[in-house]
Amino acid sequence: MNPTIGWIRDLAASWGVPAVLVPLVPFLLLLIALYAVLGLAAYGARRRWPRADKTIAFWMFISPWLIGFAIFTVGPMISSIYVSLTSWDLITPPQFVGFANYTEAFQDPRVGQALKVTLLYGVISVPLQTALAFVVALLLNAELPGMRFFRTIWYLPSLVSGVAQMVLFLWVFNPQYGLANDVLAKVGIEGPGWFNDASWALPTVILMSLWTVGGAMVIYLAGLKDVPPNLYEAAAIDGAGTLRMFWHVTLPQMSPIILFNALTGIIGSLQIFTQGFVANGGPKDSLLFFVYYLYDNAFQNFRMGYASALAWILFVVILALTTVTLRGSAFAVYYETELTTRRRKR
Amino acid sequence: MKRRSVLTTVGLYVVLVVGSVVFVYPFLWMIATSLRSLAGVGSSGASVVPEEFLWDNYVRAVTSFPFWRYTLNSVLTTLIPIVGTVFSCTLAGFAFARLRVRFSGLVFGVVLATMLLPGEVTMVPQFMLFNNLGMIDTLYPLILPAFFGSPFFIFLFRQFFARMPAELADAAVVDGCGWFRTFWLVYLPLARPAVVAVSILLFMGYWNNFLGPAIYINSDQWKTLPLALAGFQSVNGTDTPLLMATSLLITLPCLVLFFAAQKHITQGITFTGGK
Numbered sequence: 001m002n003p004t005i006g007w008i009r010d011l012a013a014s015w016g017v018p019a020v021l022v023p024l025v026p027f028l029l030l031l032i033a034l035y036a037v038l039g040l041a042a043y044g045a046r047r048r049w050p051r052a053d054k055t056i057a058f059w060m061f062i063s064p065w066l067i068g069f070a071i072f073t074v075g076p077m078i079s080s081i082y083v084s085l086t087s088w089d090l091i092t093p094p095q096f097v098g099f100a101n102y103t104e105a106f107q108d109p110r111v112g113q114a115l116k117v118t119l120l121y122g123v124i125s126v127p128l129q130t131a132l133a134f135v136v137a138l139l140l141n142a143e144l145p146g147m148r149f150f151r152t153i154w155y156l157p158s159l160v161s162g163v164a165q166m167v168l169f170l171w172v173f174n175p176q177y178g179l180a181n182d183v184l185a186k187v188g189i190e191g192p193g194w195f196n197d198a199s200w201a202l203p204t205v206i207l208m209s210l211w212t213v214g215g216a217m218v219i220y221l222a223g224l225k226d227v228p229p230n231l232y233e234a235a236a237i238d239g240a241g242t243l244r245m246f247w248h249v250t251l252p253q254m255s256p257i258i259l260f261n262a263l264t265g266i267i268g269s270l271q272i273f274t275q276g277f278v279a280n281g282g283p284k285d286s287l288l289f290f291v292y293y294l295y296d297n298a299f300q301n302f303r304m305g306y307a308s309a310l311a312w313i314l315f316v317v318i319l320a321l322t323t324v325t326l327r328g329s330a331f332a333v334y335y336e337t338e339l340t341t342r343r344r345k346r
Numbered sequence: 347m348k349r350r351s352v353l354t355t356v357g358l359y360v361v362l363v364v365g366s367v368v369f370v371y372p373f374l375w376m377i378a379t380s381l382r383s384l385a386g387v388g389s390s391g392a393s394v395v396p397e398e399f400l401w402d403n404y405v406r407a408v409t410s411f412p413f414w415r416y417t418l419n420s421v422l423t424t425l426i427p428i429v430g431t432v433f434s435c436t437l438a439g440f441a442f443a444r445l446r447v448r449f450s451g452l453v454f455g456v457v458l459a460t461m462l463l464p465g466e467v468t469m470v471p472q473f474m475l476f477n478n479l480g481m482i483d484t485l486y487p488l489i490l491p492a493f494f495g496s497p498f499f500i501f502l503f504r505q506f507f508a509r510m511p512a513e514l515a516d517a518a519v520v521d522g523c524g525w526f527r528t529f530w531l532v533y534l535p536l537a538r539p540a541v542v543a544v545s546i547l548l549f550m551g552y553w554n555n556f557l558g559p560a561i562y563i564n565s566d567q568w569k570t571l572p573l574a575l576a577g578f579q580s581v582n583g584t585d586t587p588l589l590m591a592t593s594l595l596i597t598l599p600c601l602v603l604f605f606a607a608q609k610h611i612t613q614g615i616t617f618t619g620g621k
C-alpha cells in the first residue's frame with residue numbers, strides 16, 4: 001500500500017469511519033479533489049467564453065469515462081510496459097531485467113501449450129458457434145405456430161453461464177455417472193473420458209461452448225427481422241428460389257452482424273478463463289488456457305513482471321487475429337450506405 | 347411470406363423438436379439430479395424423470411456454507427455496478443449523440459477502439475493500483491470501475507440517443523434548461539426502455555463475473571456466489587446432487603429475471619443487433 005494512502009486510512013479509521021468504508025476514503029477524496037479542479041476549470045472557462053457552454057458540457061458529460069480511461073486503461077497500460085521489464089513479487093522492490101521476461105516466455109513450453117490450447121479453442125469454437133447460431137436463427141425465424149416456445153428453449157441454456165455451467169458439464173461428461181456416457185452406452189458406444197482424458201478435454205470444452213449459442217442466436221434473429229421484405233419480393237419476382245434468396249439477400253444483409261458476432265466471439269474465446277480454472281488446467285495442461293496461465297503466474301506465484309509480459313503477448317495475438325478477421329472480411333461484408341438505399345428506393 | 351409445403355413444415359418441426367430436446371436435456375438433468383440421493387445419481391444415469399424429490403439437497407446447499415453471506419456479496423457487486431454503469435454510460439452516450447463539438451468524433455473513435463482491447467492487458471497493473479489503494483480483498487475493485495463507463499454500453503446509448511429527435515434538446519435549451527437538466531429531465535426518462543434492457547444484460551454479466559472475484563477476493567467473508575461455487579466444487583467434488591442444487595440456486599435469479607423481463611430483453615437485443 002502507498003504510504004500516503006495508508007496515512008489517510010489511519011486518519012479516517014481514527015475518526016470513527018466504519019472499517020468496511022475505510023478503503024474507500026482515500027479514493028473518494030482523490031475523486032472529490034479531481035472534480036473540484038474540473039468544476040473550477042469549467043466555471044472559469046464558462047465566464048471567459050460564454051458561448052462555449054456546449055463544449056464545456058461535452059467534456060463534463062464524458063468526464064467519468066475520461067477519468068476511468070486514464071486511471072483504469074491508459075495508466076495501467078503504460079505501467080504494464082515497465083512492469084513487464086522487471087522481476088517483481090509485489091513485496092520486494094521491482095528489479096529491472098530488460099527483456100528477460102519475454103525471452104523466458106518464448107522458451108517456456110507451458111506458454112507454447114497455453115497458446116496452442118487457446119488458439120485451437122478459438123479457431124474451432126468460433127466458426128462452429130457462429131454457424132450453429134445462424135442456422136438455428138434461420139430455423140426459428142420461420143413464421144410457424146409455437147416459435148416463441150422454441151426460442152425460449154434455445155435461449156434457456158445461455159442463462160446457465162460461467163462456473164455453474166462448468167460445474168454442470170463436469171457432471172454431464174463424468175465418465176462413470178455422467179449423462180453423456182449413459183446415453184452413449186444405451187446405443188452401444190463406450191464413451192471417452194471427456195474432461196479426464198488429455199486428448200478429449202479440449203473438444204469437450206468446445207462442445208460445451210455450443211450449448212450457449214442462444215445469446216448469439218437472438219442477435220441474428222433480431223437482424224433477420226430487419227432485412228427489408230421488399231428485397232425478398234424483388235428477388236421472388238426475378239424468379240429466385242429459396243437458396244438463391246438466402247445467398248443473395250439474407251447473407252449479404254446479415255454479413256455485418258455476422259462479422260460483429262465473429263469478432264466479439266474471437267476476442268471472447270481468447271479470453272476464456274473460468275473453464276480452465278474450474279478444471280485446474282485439465283489433465284496434462286490440456287485446458288491450460290492463456291488467461292488462466294497468466295492468472296496463475298500473477299496471482300498464485302506473484303510473478304508480476306512475467307505475467308505482464310504474457311499479457312502483452314496475448315494483446316499482440318488478439319490484435320493480429322482481429323486485424324486478419326477485419327481484413328479478410330472486407331470483401332465479404334456488405335454495408336448498407338445511403339447510396340444503396342437511395343438506389344433501391346428509386 | 348411465401349407458402350411452405352406440408353412436408354417442409356413437418357421437417358422443420360422435427361428438426362426443431364430434436365434440437366430442442368438435445369439443448370434442454372442437460373438442463374432438465376440438472377434439475378432432476380439436484381433432487382436425487384447420491385445412490386440415485388448412480389442408478390438413474392441419463393434419466394430426467396425425477397423419481398426422488400429430495401428437497402433436502404437445497405436445504406443443505408443453503409446451510410452447508412455461508413450461502414446468504416455470499417448472496418449479499420453477489421447482490422452488492424451486481425446492483426451497485428449496474429447503477430454506476432448506467433449512470434456513466436448514459437451521460438457519455440448522450441454527449442456523443444447530442445453534443446457534437448470539436449474532437450467529439452475523435453474521442454468517440456477512441457471509445458470504440460477500447461472495445462477491442464482485452465481487459466487482461468490491464469489486469470495486472472489494475473491489481474497493483476488497487477493494491478496501492480489498499481483495496482485488495484474488499485468488494486471495491488469489483489464495484490468502483492463500473493462508475494467510469496464501459497465502451498460497449500456507451501456505444502449502445504449513443505445509438506439510442508442519436509435516434510431520438512434533436513429538436514427535443516434545442517427546445518429544452520431555448521427554454522433555458524441547462525444541458526444536464528435537458529439530459530436528466532428530457533432524454534433520460536425517454537431512454538427508459540434502453541436503460542431497462544441494458545440493466546438486464548448487465549445483471550447477467552455482473553452476477554456471473556468470475557475473473558474479478560478470483561483475482562481480488564481471498565477471504566471467505568467477501569466471496570461472491572460463483573467464486574464460492576468454484577471452491578465448493580473442489581471441496582465437495584463427488585456430492586453431485588448438492589453441487590447441482592447449488593448451481594441451480596445461483597442460476598435462479600437469472601432465470602427469474604429472464605422470464606419476468608422477456609419482452610425487455612428482446613427489445614434490448616434489437617438495440618444491440620442494430621448495424
